[in-house]
Amino acid sequence: MSVKENLLEVLKEIPQGVELVAVSKFHPADMIMEAYEAGQRCFGESRVQELLEKEKCLPSDIKWHFIGHLQTNKVRQLIGKAALIESVDSERLLRLIDAESTKAGVVTRVLMQVHVAQEETKFGFSPDELLDFFSRRGFESLTATHICGVMGMASNTDDLDRVRADFRNIASIYRKIADDESLGLRGFDVLSMGMSGDWQIAVEEGADLVRIGTRIFGARQY
Numbered sequence: 001m002s003v004k005e006n007l008l009e010v011l012k013e014i015p016q017g018v019e020l021v022a023v024s025k026f027h028p029a030d031m032i033m034e035a036y037e038a039g040q041r042c043f044g045e046s047r048v049q050e051l052l053e054k055e056k057c058l059p060s061d062i063k064w065h066f067i068g069h070l071q072t073n074k075v076r077q078l079i080g081k082a083a084l085i086e087s088v089d090s091e092r093l094l095r096l097i098d099a100e101s102t103k104a105g106v107v108t109r110v111l112m113q114v115h116v117a118q119e120e121t122k123f124g125f126s127p128d129e130l131l132d133f134f135s136r137r138g139f140e141s142l143t144a145t146h147i148c149g150v151m152g153m154a155s156n157t158d159d160l161d162r163v164r165a166d167f168r169n170i171a172s173i174y175r176k177i178a179d180d181e182s183l184g185l186r187g188f189d190v191l192s193m194g195m196s197g198d199w200q201i202a203v204e205e206g207a208d209l210v211r212i213g214t215r216i217f218g219a220r221q222y
């Protein structure tokens with residue numbers, strides 16, 4: 001199966017109203033072009049250097065989503081290049097993104113990454129930390145950052161009940177924030193969950209953005 005065929009299969013399966021991020025990390029520009037020519041415009045990358053190199057040589061109407069752990073010393077380079085930084089995993093990182101965006105005179109759109117999975121290796125706010133951030137209105141002092149929603153990952157396990165419980169947990173945190181009118185948030189309406197192996201469950205649990213790599217581009221060579 002070609003990239004194009006895989007992509008079209010995936011797009012056929014994804015329900016209306018759910019947006020696809022084609023996760024192109026570790027795959028070369030010509031494979032991205034194949035997906036681009038089949039109509040895909042939104043791609044996901046997990047390393048700043050790789051995103052910048054691809055951004056330079058690929059069409060300018062591509063929307064790049066940053067989905068990896070963002071080191072603070074790489075923030076400045078990424079500002080203005082990513083349509084959405086999905087992986088804001090600490091308040092310190094958020095403040096830095098805001099400071100650099102202010103300096104650059106751009107507004108950066110971000111998602112807050114929440115950690116519910118079993119693995120300790122995954123980054124993100126704990127549910128309590130994230131709810132606390134919003135209840136003490138930590139977003140109010142931001143001047144050039146728009147928090148658009150929440151991103152999360154399920155545990156890496158074959159136990160589908162566990163995967164579903166993780167997605168349900170992430171979705172419920174997202175809903176608690178999105179439905180709290182006293183916060184006065186605007187444009188907080190993105191719930192990003194689901195990868196190649198579990199996106200159907202994520203969509204059933206409310207995801208409206210799915211991040212799919214392997215299913216479209218094949219296995220990655222790290």
Ligand SMILES: *Cc1c(COP(=O)(O)O)cnc(C)c1O
Pocket residue numbers: 023025046067068194195196197211212213214215
């Ligand atoms: C790599 C990655 C994906 C894509 O994973 P696949 O299993 O290849 O679909 C999705 N989300 C994040 C955060 C990733 O790092």
